Amino acid sequence: MQHLTTFKERRAAIKALLSELVTLESFTRDKARVDALIDTLESTIAAGGGALIERFPQAAVGDFLLAKWNADMPGKPYLFLAHCDTVHPAGSLERMPMRIEDERFYGPGALDMKAGIVIALEAIWALQRGDALPPRPVHLLLTTDEEIGSPYSEALIKELAADCELVLVMEPATPEGTLKTWRKGGAKYALTVEGRAAHAGIAPQEGINAIIEFARQALDIQQLNDLKHGTSVSITRVEGGSAGNVIPALVRAHIDTRALTVAAAESLHCALTSLQPKMPGARVSCRRLAQRPPMERRPELFARAAAIAESNGITVYEGGTGGGSDGNFTAAMGIPTLDGLGAHGDGAHATHEHVILSSLPRQAAFIAALLQEWDCAN
Ligand SMILES: [Zn+2]
Incomplete structure:
Protein backbone atom coordinates (compact mmCIF):
# COMPACT_ATOMS: atom_id res chain seq x y z
CA MET A 1 0.00 0.00 0.00
CA LYS A 184 -4.89 -14.57 -30.64
CA GLY A 185 -2.23 -14.93 -33.26
CA GLY A 186 -2.90 -13.51 -36.67
CA ALA A 187 -1.60 -14.11 -40.16
CA LYS A 188 -2.35 -12.53 -43.49
CA TYR A 189 -2.31 -14.46 -46.74
CA ALA A 190 -2.33 -13.58 -50.42
CA LEU A 191 -4.39 -15.97 -52.51
CA THR A 192 -3.76 -16.09 -56.26
CA VAL A 193 -6.06 -17.98 -58.63
CA GLU A 194 -4.98 -18.33 -62.25
CA GLY A 195 -7.20 -19.49 -65.08
CA ARG A 196 -6.98 -18.78 -68.80
CA ALA A 197 -8.30 -15.78 -70.67
CA ALA A 198 -10.57 -16.23 -73.71
CA HIS A 199 -13.07 -14.17 -75.66
CA ALA A 200 -16.39 -14.53 -73.86
CA GLY A 201 -18.30 -14.41 -77.15
CA ILE A 202 -16.09 -16.18 -79.70
CA ALA A 203 -14.43 -18.95 -77.65
CA PRO A 204 -15.70 -19.11 -74.09
CA GLN A 205 -14.99 -22.87 -74.03
CA GLU A 206 -11.27 -22.14 -74.33
CA GLY A 207 -11.19 -20.09 -71.14
CA ILE A 208 -10.67 -21.20 -67.57
CA ASN A 209 -12.72 -18.84 -65.42
CA ALA A 210 -10.55 -17.78 -62.48
CA ILE A 211 -13.54 -16.14 -60.75
CA ILE A 212 -15.48 -19.41 -60.71
CA GLU A 213 -12.40 -21.26 -59.46
CA PHE A 214 -11.97 -18.58 -56.79
CA ALA A 215 -15.62 -18.81 -55.76
CA ARG A 216 -15.32 -22.55 -55.21
CA GLN A 217 -12.11 -22.09 -53.21
CA ALA A 218 -13.74 -19.31 -51.18
CA LEU A 219 -16.52 -21.63 -50.02
CA ASP A 220 -13.92 -24.18 -48.87
CA ILE A 221 -11.86 -21.49 -47.12
CA GLN A 222 -14.98 -20.29 -45.30
CA GLN A 223 -15.34 -23.82 -43.91
CA LEU A 224 -12.01 -23.43 -42.08
CA ASN A 225 -13.72 -21.12 -39.57
CA ASP A 226 -14.04 -22.59 -36.09
CA LEU A 227 -15.29 -19.62 -34.12
CA LYS A 228 -16.22 -21.73 -31.13
CA HIS A 229 -12.53 -22.54 -30.66
CA GLY A 230 -11.34 -19.06 -31.54
CA THR A 231 -10.28 -19.71 -35.12
CA SER A 232 -11.44 -17.25 -37.74
CA VAL A 233 -10.65 -17.11 -41.43
CA SER A 234 -11.92 -14.14 -43.39
CA ILE A 235 -11.49 -13.32 -47.06
CA THR A 236 -11.17 -9.57 -46.72
CA ARG A 237 -10.39 -8.33 -50.22
CA VAL A 238 -10.73 -9.64 -53.72
CA GLU A 239 -10.04 -8.35 -57.22
CA GLY A 240 -10.24 -10.18 -60.52
CA GLY A 241 -11.10 -10.10 -64.17
CA SER A 242 -9.88 -7.72 -66.85
CA ALA A 243 -12.76 -6.72 -69.13
CA GLY A 244 -16.50 -7.25 -69.57
CA ASN A 245 -16.08 -9.62 -72.53
CA VAL A 246 -13.09 -11.65 -71.35
CA ILE A 247 -13.14 -14.89 -69.38
CA PRO A 248 -11.10 -13.83 -66.34
CA ALA A 249 -7.61 -15.25 -66.10
CA LEU A 250 -6.64 -13.94 -62.67
CA VAL A 251 -8.08 -13.33 -59.21
CA ARG A 252 -6.16 -12.03 -56.21
CA ALA A 253 -7.56 -12.09 -52.70
CA HIS A 254 -6.46 -11.31 -49.15
CA ILE A 255 -7.20 -13.60 -46.24
CA ASP A 256 -7.04 -12.65 -42.55
CA THR A 257 -6.69 -15.51 -40.07
CA ARG A 258 -6.79 -15.57 -36.26
CA ALA A 259 -6.14 -18.45 -33.90
CA LEU A 260 -5.78 -19.02 -30.17
CA THR A 261 -3.10 -21.67 -30.21
CA VAL A 262 0.06 -22.34 -32.16
CA ALA A 263 -1.38 -25.72 -33.15
CA ALA A 264 -4.53 -24.14 -34.59
CA ALA A 265 -2.50 -21.50 -36.45
CA GLU A 266 -0.30 -24.19 -37.94
CA SER A 267 -3.17 -26.36 -39.07
CA LEU A 268 -4.74 -23.31 -40.74
CA HIS A 269 -1.44 -22.56 -42.44
CA CYS A 270 -1.28 -26.12 -43.72
CA ALA A 271 -4.84 -26.02 -45.06
CA LEU A 272 -4.36 -22.69 -46.84
CA THR A 273 -1.01 -23.50 -48.40
CA SER A 274 -2.19 -26.85 -49.75
CA LEU A 275 -5.37 -25.70 -51.54
CA GLN A 276 -5.86 -27.74 -54.72
CA PRO A 277 -7.53 -26.39 -57.89
CA LYS A 278 -11.06 -27.58 -58.59
CA MET A 279 -11.13 -26.90 -62.33
CA PRO A 280 -8.84 -28.63 -64.81
CA GLY A 281 -6.03 -26.29 -65.84
CA ALA A 282 -6.56 -23.77 -63.04
CA ARG A 283 -3.78 -22.85 -60.63
CA VAL A 284 -4.16 -21.85 -56.99
CA SER A 285 -1.50 -20.59 -54.62
CA CYS A 286 -1.70 -19.12 -51.17
CA ARG A 287 1.24 -17.38 -49.53
CA ARG A 288 1.67 -16.03 -46.01
CA LEU A 289 2.54 -12.32 -45.98
CA ALA A 290 2.93 -11.59 -42.28
CA GLN A 291 2.17 -13.19 -38.97
CA ARG A 292 2.12 -12.77 -35.21
CA PRO A 293 2.01 -16.09 -33.40
CA PRO A 294 -0.64 -16.63 -30.72
ZN1 LIG B 1 -0.73 -0.61 -28.69
Whole structure:
Protein backbone atom coordinates (compact mmCIF):
# COMPACT_ATOMS: atom_id res chain seq x y z
CA MET A 1 0.00 0.00 0.00
CA GLN A 2 2.95 2.24 0.59
CA HIS A 3 3.56 2.20 -3.15
CA LEU A 4 0.07 3.29 -4.07
CA THR A 5 0.27 6.32 -1.76
CA THR A 6 3.59 7.30 -3.31
CA PHE A 7 2.13 7.24 -6.80
CA LYS A 8 -1.07 9.02 -5.86
CA GLU A 9 1.10 11.89 -4.66
CA ARG A 10 2.63 11.95 -8.15
CA ARG A 11 -0.70 12.53 -9.90
CA ALA A 12 0.15 16.02 -11.13
CA ALA A 13 3.52 14.94 -12.53
CA ILE A 14 1.93 11.87 -14.15
CA LYS A 15 -0.74 14.01 -15.82
CA ALA A 16 1.83 16.54 -16.99
CA LEU A 17 4.04 13.91 -18.66
CA LEU A 18 1.04 12.23 -20.28
CA SER A 19 -0.12 15.61 -21.66
CA GLU A 20 3.33 16.29 -23.05
CA LEU A 21 3.46 12.92 -24.83
CA VAL A 22 -0.08 13.16 -26.24
CA THR A 23 0.57 16.69 -27.51
CA LEU A 24 3.35 15.24 -29.69
CA GLU A 25 1.31 13.43 -32.33
CA SER A 26 2.99 10.26 -33.57
CA PHE A 27 1.20 8.49 -36.41
CA THR A 28 3.36 5.51 -37.44
CA ARG A 29 3.97 6.73 -40.99
CA ASP A 30 4.95 10.24 -39.89
CA LYS A 31 8.65 9.75 -39.14
CA ALA A 32 9.46 13.41 -38.44
CA ARG A 33 6.76 13.74 -35.78
CA VAL A 34 7.51 10.34 -34.22
CA ASP A 35 11.19 11.30 -34.03
CA ALA A 36 10.22 14.51 -32.23
CA LEU A 37 8.41 12.39 -29.62
CA ILE A 38 11.45 10.11 -29.37
CA ASP A 39 13.65 13.21 -28.82
CA THR A 40 11.42 14.26 -25.94
CA LEU A 41 11.43 10.80 -24.39
CA GLU A 42 15.18 10.57 -24.76
CA SER A 43 15.73 13.81 -22.85
CA THR A 44 13.03 12.97 -20.30
CA ILE A 45 14.63 9.61 -19.54
CA ALA A 46 18.09 11.18 -19.43
CA ALA A 47 16.82 13.82 -16.99
CA GLY A 48 15.42 11.04 -14.78
CA GLY A 49 18.98 9.82 -14.34
CA GLY A 50 20.54 6.41 -13.92
CA ALA A 51 19.82 5.11 -17.41
CA LEU A 52 22.11 4.22 -20.27
CA ILE A 53 20.31 5.24 -23.45
CA GLU A 54 20.83 3.76 -26.87
CA ARG A 55 19.12 5.11 -29.99
CA PHE A 56 18.52 2.91 -33.02
CA PRO A 57 18.14 5.15 -36.10
CA GLN A 58 15.47 4.02 -38.57
CA ALA A 59 14.94 5.05 -42.17
CA ALA A 60 11.27 4.24 -42.68
CA VAL A 61 9.78 4.83 -39.22
CA GLY A 62 10.71 6.76 -36.09
CA ASP A 63 13.95 5.83 -34.30
CA PHE A 64 13.84 3.23 -31.53
CA LEU A 65 15.08 3.94 -28.01
CA LEU A 66 16.48 1.49 -25.48
CA ALA A 67 16.98 2.66 -21.90
CA LYS A 68 18.87 0.46 -19.45
CA TRP A 69 18.87 0.86 -15.69
CA ASN A 70 21.24 -1.22 -13.57
CA ALA A 71 23.06 -1.78 -16.83
CA ASP A 72 26.20 -3.05 -15.13
CA MET A 73 24.41 -5.60 -12.94
CA PRO A 74 24.63 -9.29 -13.72
CA GLY A 75 21.54 -11.38 -14.31
CA LYS A 76 18.82 -11.53 -16.92
CA PRO A 77 17.03 -8.22 -17.46
CA TYR A 78 13.40 -7.40 -17.03
CA LEU A 79 12.32 -5.97 -20.36
CA PHE A 80 9.55 -3.42 -20.80
CA LEU A 81 8.05 -3.20 -24.28
CA ALA A 82 6.26 -0.03 -25.27
CA HIS A 83 5.46 1.60 -28.59
CA CYS A 84 5.37 5.32 -29.28
CA ASP A 85 3.45 5.28 -32.55
CA THR A 86 -0.32 5.67 -32.80
CA VAL A 87 -2.97 5.03 -35.45
CA HIS A 88 -4.05 8.68 -35.42
CA PRO A 89 -2.73 10.85 -38.30
CA ALA A 90 -1.34 14.31 -37.60
CA GLY A 91 -4.16 16.77 -37.02
CA SER A 92 -6.19 14.29 -34.96
CA LEU A 93 -5.71 16.51 -31.91
CA GLU A 94 -8.01 19.04 -33.56
CA ARG A 95 -10.76 16.48 -34.10
CA MET A 96 -10.30 14.80 -30.73
CA PRO A 97 -8.80 17.47 -28.47
CA MET A 98 -6.92 16.52 -25.35
CA ARG A 99 -9.16 17.06 -22.33
CA ILE A 100 -10.11 15.70 -18.93
CA GLU A 101 -13.75 14.90 -18.22
CA ASP A 102 -14.99 12.91 -15.22
CA GLU A 103 -11.41 11.97 -14.35
CA ARG A 104 -10.94 10.53 -17.82
CA PHE A 105 -8.07 11.77 -19.96
CA TYR A 106 -9.03 11.97 -23.64
CA GLY A 107 -6.59 12.29 -26.54
CA PRO A 108 -5.19 10.42 -29.54
CA GLY A 109 -2.83 7.67 -28.41
CA ALA A 110 -3.40 8.40 -24.72
CA LEU A 111 -4.54 4.85 -23.97
CA ASP A 112 -2.65 3.04 -26.74
CA MET A 113 -0.13 3.53 -25.34
CA LYS A 114 1.38 6.79 -24.15
CA ALA A 115 -0.07 6.26 -20.68
CA GLY A 116 1.69 2.89 -20.63
CA ILE A 117 5.03 4.61 -21.21
CA VAL A 118 4.30 7.03 -18.36
CA ILE A 119 3.35 4.17 -16.02
CA ALA A 120 6.55 2.22 -16.73
CA LEU A 121 8.75 5.29 -16.24
CA GLU A 122 6.96 6.28 -13.02
CA ALA A 123 7.41 2.77 -11.59
CA ILE A 124 11.11 2.66 -12.51
CA TRP A 125 11.78 6.19 -11.23
CA ALA A 126 10.02 5.57 -7.92
CA LEU A 127 12.09 2.46 -7.26
CA GLN A 128 15.22 4.29 -8.32
CA ARG A 129 14.50 7.17 -5.93
CA GLY A 130 14.02 4.69 -3.09
CA ASP A 131 17.13 2.79 -4.14
CA ALA A 132 14.82 -0.19 -4.55
CA LEU A 133 15.31 -1.29 -8.16
CA PRO A 134 15.63 -5.08 -8.37
CA PRO A 135 19.23 -6.37 -8.42
CA ARG A 136 19.26 -7.04 -12.14
CA PRO A 137 19.13 -4.89 -15.28
CA VAL A 138 15.84 -3.23 -16.18
CA HIS A 139 15.40 -2.44 -19.88
CA LEU A 140 12.76 -0.30 -21.57
CA LEU A 141 12.46 -0.60 -25.34
CA LEU A 142 10.45 2.11 -27.09
CA THR A 143 9.52 1.18 -30.64
CA THR A 144 7.66 3.11 -33.33
CA ASP A 145 6.11 0.54 -35.70
CA GLU A 146 3.83 -1.60 -33.54
CA GLU A 147 0.64 -0.34 -35.15
CA ILE A 148 1.75 -1.68 -38.54
CA GLY A 149 2.79 -5.08 -37.16
CA SER A 150 6.38 -4.24 -36.07
CA PRO A 151 8.10 -5.11 -39.35
CA TYR A 152 11.21 -3.09 -38.42
CA SER A 153 11.42 -3.77 -34.68
CA GLU A 154 10.52 -7.46 -34.60
CA ALA A 155 14.15 -8.62 -34.88
CA LEU A 156 15.37 -6.27 -32.14
CA ILE A 157 12.46 -7.20 -29.85
CA LYS A 158 13.29 -10.88 -30.25
CA GLU A 159 17.02 -10.30 -29.77
CA LEU A 160 16.47 -8.38 -26.52
CA ALA A 161 13.80 -10.76 -25.25
CA ALA A 162 15.91 -13.85 -25.90
CA ASP A 163 17.88 -13.56 -22.67
CA CYS A 164 15.27 -11.87 -20.51
CA GLU A 165 13.79 -13.00 -17.22
CA LEU A 166 10.41 -11.41 -17.86
CA VAL A 167 8.80 -9.22 -20.53
CA LEU A 168 6.37 -6.53 -19.38
CA VAL A 169 4.17 -5.24 -22.21
CA MET A 170 2.70 -1.81 -21.52
CA GLU A 171 -0.30 -2.19 -23.83
CA PRO A 172 -3.57 -1.01 -22.29
CA ALA A 173 -5.67 -3.37 -20.20
CA THR A 174 -8.84 -4.80 -21.76
CA PRO A 175 -11.84 -2.43 -21.60
CA GLU A 176 -12.91 -4.47 -18.57
CA GLY A 177 -9.61 -3.55 -16.88
CA THR A 178 -7.94 -6.94 -17.00
CA LEU A 179 -4.43 -8.09 -17.85
CA LYS A 180 -4.15 -9.78 -21.22
CA THR A 181 -3.03 -13.32 -20.50
CA TRP A 182 -3.81 -14.54 -23.99
CA ARG A 183 -3.90 -13.00 -27.40
CA LYS A 184 -4.89 -14.57 -30.64
CA GLY A 185 -2.23 -14.93 -33.26
CA GLY A 186 -2.90 -13.51 -36.67
CA ALA A 187 -1.60 -14.11 -40.16
CA LYS A 188 -2.35 -12.53 -43.49
CA TYR A 189 -2.31 -14.46 -46.74
CA ALA A 190 -2.33 -13.58 -50.42
CA LEU A 191 -4.39 -15.97 -52.51
CA THR A 192 -3.76 -16.09 -56.26
CA VAL A 193 -6.06 -17.98 -58.63
CA GLU A 194 -4.98 -18.33 -62.25
CA GLY A 195 -7.20 -19.49 -65.08
CA ARG A 196 -6.98 -18.78 -68.80
CA ALA A 197 -8.30 -15.78 -70.67
CA ALA A 198 -10.57 -16.23 -73.71
CA HIS A 199 -13.07 -14.17 -75.66
CA ALA A 200 -16.39 -14.53 -73.86
CA GLY A 201 -18.30 -14.41 -77.15
CA ILE A 202 -16.09 -16.18 -79.70
CA ALA A 203 -14.43 -18.95 -77.65
CA PRO A 204 -15.70 -19.11 -74.09
CA GLN A 205 -14.99 -22.87 -74.03
CA GLU A 206 -11.27 -22.14 -74.33
CA GLY A 207 -11.19 -20.09 -71.14
CA ILE A 208 -10.67 -21.20 -67.57
CA ASN A 209 -12.72 -18.84 -65.42
CA ALA A 210 -10.55 -17.78 -62.48
CA ILE A 211 -13.54 -16.14 -60.75
CA ILE A 212 -15.48 -19.41 -60.71
CA GLU A 213 -12.40 -21.26 -59.46
CA PHE A 214 -11.97 -18.58 -56.79
CA ALA A 215 -15.62 -18.81 -55.76
CA ARG A 216 -15.32 -22.55 -55.21
CA GLN A 217 -12.11 -22.09 -53.21
CA ALA A 218 -13.74 -19.31 -51.18
CA LEU A 219 -16.52 -21.63 -50.02
CA ASP A 220 -13.92 -24.18 -48.87
CA ILE A 221 -11.86 -21.49 -47.12
CA GLN A 222 -14.98 -20.29 -45.30
CA GLN A 223 -15.34 -23.82 -43.91
CA LEU A 224 -12.01 -23.43 -42.08
CA ASN A 225 -13.72 -21.12 -39.57
CA ASP A 226 -14.04 -22.59 -36.09
CA LEU A 227 -15.29 -19.62 -34.12
CA LYS A 228 -16.22 -21.73 -31.13
CA HIS A 229 -12.53 -22.54 -30.66
CA GLY A 230 -11.34 -19.06 -31.54
CA THR A 231 -10.28 -19.71 -35.12
CA SER A 232 -11.44 -17.25 -37.74
CA VAL A 233 -10.65 -17.11 -41.43
CA SER A 234 -11.92 -14.14 -43.39
CA ILE A 235 -11.49 -13.32 -47.06
CA THR A 236 -11.17 -9.57 -46.72
CA ARG A 237 -10.39 -8.33 -50.22
CA VAL A 238 -10.73 -9.64 -53.72
CA GLU A 239 -10.04 -8.35 -57.22
CA GLY A 240 -10.24 -10.18 -60.52
CA GLY A 241 -11.10 -10.10 -64.17
CA SER A 242 -9.88 -7.72 -66.85
CA ALA A 243 -12.76 -6.72 -69.13
CA GLY A 244 -16.50 -7.25 -69.57
CA ASN A 245 -16.08 -9.62 -72.53
CA VAL A 246 -13.09 -11.65 -71.35
CA ILE A 247 -13.14 -14.89 -69.38
CA PRO A 248 -11.10 -13.83 -66.34
CA ALA A 249 -7.61 -15.25 -66.10
CA LEU A 250 -6.64 -13.94 -62.67
CA VAL A 251 -8.08 -13.33 -59.21
CA ARG A 252 -6.16 -12.03 -56.21
CA ALA A 253 -7.56 -12.09 -52.70
CA HIS A 254 -6.46 -11.31 -49.15
CA ILE A 255 -7.20 -13.60 -46.24
CA ASP A 256 -7.04 -12.65 -42.55
CA THR A 257 -6.69 -15.51 -40.07
CA ARG A 258 -6.79 -15.57 -36.26
CA ALA A 259 -6.14 -18.45 -33.90
CA LEU A 260 -5.78 -19.02 -30.17
CA THR A 261 -3.10 -21.67 -30.21
CA VAL A 262 0.06 -22.34 -32.16
CA ALA A 263 -1.38 -25.72 -33.15
CA ALA A 264 -4.53 -24.14 -34.59
CA ALA A 265 -2.50 -21.50 -36.45
CA GLU A 266 -0.30 -24.19 -37.94
CA SER A 267 -3.17 -26.36 -39.07
CA LEU A 268 -4.74 -23.31 -40.74
CA HIS A 269 -1.44 -22.56 -42.44
CA CYS A 270 -1.28 -26.12 -43.72
CA ALA A 271 -4.84 -26.02 -45.06
CA LEU A 272 -4.36 -22.69 -46.84
CA THR A 273 -1.01 -23.50 -48.40
CA SER A 274 -2.19 -26.85 -49.75
CA LEU A 275 -5.37 -25.70 -51.54
CA GLN A 276 -5.86 -27.74 -54.72
CA PRO A 277 -7.53 -26.39 -57.89
CA LYS A 278 -11.06 -27.58 -58.59
CA MET A 279 -11.13 -26.90 -62.33
CA PRO A 280 -8.84 -28.63 -64.81
CA GLY A 281 -6.03 -26.29 -65.84
CA ALA A 282 -6.56 -23.77 -63.04
CA ARG A 283 -3.78 -22.85 -60.63
CA VAL A 284 -4.16 -21.85 -56.99
CA SER A 285 -1.50 -20.59 -54.62
CA CYS A 286 -1.70 -19.12 -51.17
CA ARG A 287 1.24 -17.38 -49.53
CA ARG A 288 1.67 -16.03 -46.01
CA LEU A 289 2.54 -12.32 -45.98
CA ALA A 290 2.93 -11.59 -42.28
CA GLN A 291 2.17 -13.19 -38.97
CA ARG A 292 2.12 -12.77 -35.21
CA PRO A 293 2.01 -16.09 -33.40
CA PRO A 294 -0.64 -16.63 -30.72
CA MET A 295 0.18 -15.75 -27.11
CA GLU A 296 -1.05 -18.84 -25.33
CA ARG A 297 -2.38 -18.53 -21.80
CA ARG A 298 0.11 -19.54 -19.09
CA PRO A 299 -1.92 -19.69 -15.86
CA GLU A 300 1.17 -19.82 -13.61
CA LEU A 301 2.36 -16.40 -14.82
CA PHE A 302 -0.92 -14.71 -14.03
CA ALA A 303 -1.13 -16.46 -10.66
CA ARG A 304 2.30 -15.13 -9.72
CA ALA A 305 1.48 -11.58 -10.83
CA ALA A 306 -1.92 -11.65 -9.11
CA ALA A 307 -0.37 -12.84 -5.83
CA ILE A 308 2.15 -9.98 -5.90
CA ALA A 309 -0.65 -7.49 -6.63
CA GLU A 310 -2.83 -8.90 -3.85
CA SER A 311 -0.06 -8.63 -1.26
CA ASN A 312 0.14 -4.94 -2.19
CA GLY A 313 -3.58 -4.37 -1.83
CA ILE A 314 -4.32 -4.45 -5.56
CA THR A 315 -6.68 -6.94 -7.19
CA VAL A 316 -6.04 -7.85 -10.81
CA TYR A 317 -8.09 -9.92 -13.19
CA GLU A 318 -7.23 -11.66 -16.43
CA GLY A 319 -8.73 -11.62 -19.88
CA GLY A 320 -7.68 -11.81 -23.49
CA THR A 321 -8.15 -10.32 -26.92
CA GLY A 322 -8.24 -11.14 -30.61
CA GLY A 323 -5.76 -8.36 -31.35
CA GLY A 324 -2.00 -8.88 -31.34
CA SER A 325 0.89 -7.02 -29.73
CA ASP A 326 4.67 -7.34 -29.54
CA GLY A 327 4.00 -9.65 -26.60
CA ASN A 328 2.94 -12.29 -29.12
CA PHE A 329 6.53 -12.51 -30.39
CA THR A 330 8.14 -12.89 -26.97
CA ALA A 331 5.50 -15.27 -25.60
CA ALA A 332 5.95 -17.52 -28.65
CA MET A 333 9.67 -17.69 -27.81
CA GLY A 334 8.74 -19.17 -24.44
CA ILE A 335 9.82 -16.03 -22.53
CA PRO A 336 7.50 -15.24 -19.59
CA THR A 337 5.39 -12.34 -20.83
CA LEU A 338 2.84 -10.20 -19.00
CA ASP A 339 0.69 -8.04 -21.29
CA GLY A 340 -1.97 -5.41 -20.78
CA LEU A 341 -0.02 -3.79 -17.92
CA GLY A 342 -0.79 -0.27 -19.18
CA ALA A 343 -3.64 2.09 -18.44
CA HIS A 344 -7.30 1.25 -18.04
CA GLY A 345 -9.71 3.02 -20.34
CA ASP A 346 -11.56 2.55 -23.59
CA GLY A 347 -11.69 3.55 -27.23
CA ALA A 348 -8.21 2.54 -28.39
CA HIS A 349 -7.88 3.48 -32.10
CA ALA A 350 -11.20 5.37 -31.92
CA THR A 351 -12.19 9.00 -31.45
CA HIS A 352 -13.34 8.45 -27.86
CA GLU A 353 -9.95 7.02 -26.85
CA HIS A 354 -9.40 7.78 -23.16
CA VAL A 355 -7.55 6.78 -20.04
CA ILE A 356 -9.11 6.40 -16.58
CA LEU A 357 -6.77 8.63 -14.63
CA SER A 358 -7.05 6.73 -11.35
CA SER A 359 -5.63 3.65 -13.08
CA LEU A 360 -2.25 5.32 -13.64
CA PRO A 361 -0.99 5.40 -10.03
CA ARG A 362 -2.58 2.01 -9.47
CA GLN A 363 -0.79 0.37 -12.40
CA ALA A 364 2.49 2.10 -11.53
CA ALA A 365 2.22 0.68 -8.00
CA PHE A 366 1.43 -2.76 -9.41
CA ILE A 367 4.44 -2.65 -11.72
CA ALA A 368 6.79 -1.37 -9.04
CA ALA A 369 5.66 -4.31 -6.90
CA LEU A 370 6.16 -6.73 -9.79
CA LEU A 371 9.72 -5.49 -10.31
CA GLN A 372 10.53 -5.79 -6.63
CA GLU A 373 8.85 -9.08 -5.86
CA TRP A 374 8.86 -11.16 -9.05
CA ASP A 375 12.07 -12.93 -8.05
CA CYS A 376 10.94 -13.59 -4.49
CA ALA A 377 7.56 -14.90 -5.63
CA ASN A 378 9.29 -17.59 -7.65
ZN1 LIG B 1 -0.73 -0.61 -28.69
